[in-house]
Amino acid sequence: MDLTPENNNNKESEKDPVRSDRSLWYFATGLGVVILIMGYLTLFVDDPWSIFSKEKTPVTVIDDNSLLDQSASMSDEEVRASLVKFIEAFYHDQRRGYFDPPSYFAPLTETFYNYHNLNYTRLKDIYWKRMAQMSNFSRTWVVSSLDFSRADSKITATYWAKERYFRPSVRQQYSADLKYEIIINAEGKIESLTVIETKNESVVQLAPDTVSNHPEEAFTPDIEAEPSAENKMYDMGQVDVEPEFNGGQKEFTRYVSSNLKYPAAARQNNVQGKVYLSFVVEKDGSISDVKVRQGIGSGCDEEAVRILQSSPNWKPGSIKGSPVRTYCTLPLNFQLQ
Numbered sequence: 001m002d003l004t005p006e007n008n009n010n011k012e013s014e015k016d017p018v019r020s021d022r023s024l025w026y027f028a029t030g031l032g033v034v035i036l037i038m039g040y041l042t043l044f045v046d047d048p049w050s051i052f053s054k055e056k057t058p059v060t061v062i063d064d065n066s067l068l069d070q071s072a073s074m075s076d077e078e079v080r081a082s083l084v085k086f087i088e089a090f091y092h093d094q095r096r097g098y099f100d101p102p103s104y105f106a107p108l109t110e111t112f113y114n115y116h117n118l119n120y121t122r123l124k125d126i127y128w129k130r131m132a133q134m135s136n137f138s139r140t141w142v143v144s145s146l147d148f149s150r151a152d153s154k155i156t157a158t159y160w161a162k163e164r165y166f167r168p169s170v171r172q173q174y175s176a177d178l179k180y181e182i183i184i185n186a187e188g189k190i191e192s193l194t195v196i197e198t199k200n201e202s203v204v205q206l207a208p209d210t211v212s213n214h215p216e217e218a219f220t221p222d223i224e225a226e227p228s229a230e231n232k233m234y235d236m237g238q239v240d241v242e243p244e245f246n247g248g249q250k251e252f253t254r255y256v257s258s259n260l261k262y263p264a265a266a267r268q269n270n271v272q273g274k275v276y277l278s279f280v281v282e283k284d285g286s287i288s289d290v291k292v293r294q295g296i297g298s299g300c301d302e303e304a305v306r307i308l309q310s311s312p313n314w315k316p317g318s319i320k321g322s323p324v325r326t327y328c329t330l331p332l333n334f335q336l337q
Contacts, residue, residue, distance in 0.1 A: 097276035106189040134165035135295045153186040176201040233325040239317035243281035263299030274331040275304040283323040285313035304332040
């Protein structure tokens with residue numbers, strides 16, 4: 001018998017043949033099956049997890065138009081929040097000296113401060129004439145007093161406001177609590193704005209100062225005839241090219257700072273703020289019809305008018321390349337160093 005190691009190894013090899021490991025193939029096959037199942041569930045089953053959940057009672061959808069319409073409309077809380085934002089924006093623009101009727105009012109306003117059937121032009125004219133009689137004007141509207149109702153796609157709101165101003169033409173300090181009624185149409189434009197109640201009214205007659213002011217022109221809300229095309233006046237938003245000081249805003253600021261003389265009374269009383277002026281830039285660039293729309297007193301109003309009246313000619317506004325008369329508003333800032 002041959003017992004050499006080589007022969008022994010050959011016999012062991014014949015008894016135990018070597019087999020290949022297929023565990024990796026099984027793992028790959030199982031993973032492929034899982035991926036196929038997940039892909040099927042994702043593409044063809046709306047809710048894959050519903051297979052593992054208990055059966056649920058189906059929900060019945062009721063087609064009720066009235067309920068759908070009601071859910072589509074704004075709630076009272078949403079209307080109130082929108083009204084607060086709208087009124088605050090309206091008064092914020094007025095405090096800045098900016099008043100653009102098309103931004104807030106319907107094309108034909110039924111009532112604006114108790115004057116009827118006003119178009120944009122007349123509405124702005126009346127507004128600025130009223131403001132000329134109300135120096136140092138301040139208004140605080142009471143948000144908590146806001147009340148409203150809805151009917152025929154319109155919103156009628158009422159609220160109280162505390163107002164205080166000085167009447168320069170008669171030298172009276174006026175203050176009162178006013179209840180306003182505002183009607184807003186479906187387009188979000190004001191159709192009516194009127195005072196419906198007044199309380200706590202106070203009128204104090206003031207003695208004249210050592211330097212008297214010239215009385216303002218009396219306010220007359222008469223309807224003026226339509227001006228001729230030659231003399232027609234346009235607002236800033238109507239012209240193609242707005243009027244500007246020669247050299248632009250930078251040069252205008254330089255002109256004001258080098259020519260403005262701070263009134264002694266204002267300096268002594270530490271009076272600071274903005275004086276809002278309205279004026280007309282004529283077709284030749286000259287400045288005319290300068291008026292104080294909202295002032296701060298102590299001589300600052302008169303100095304602001306003097307600065308603008310002494311201004312060199314501007315570049316006029318134009319429409320289709322032709323110069324036109326343009327109505328402008330401008331704030332001048334008085335600030336002590």
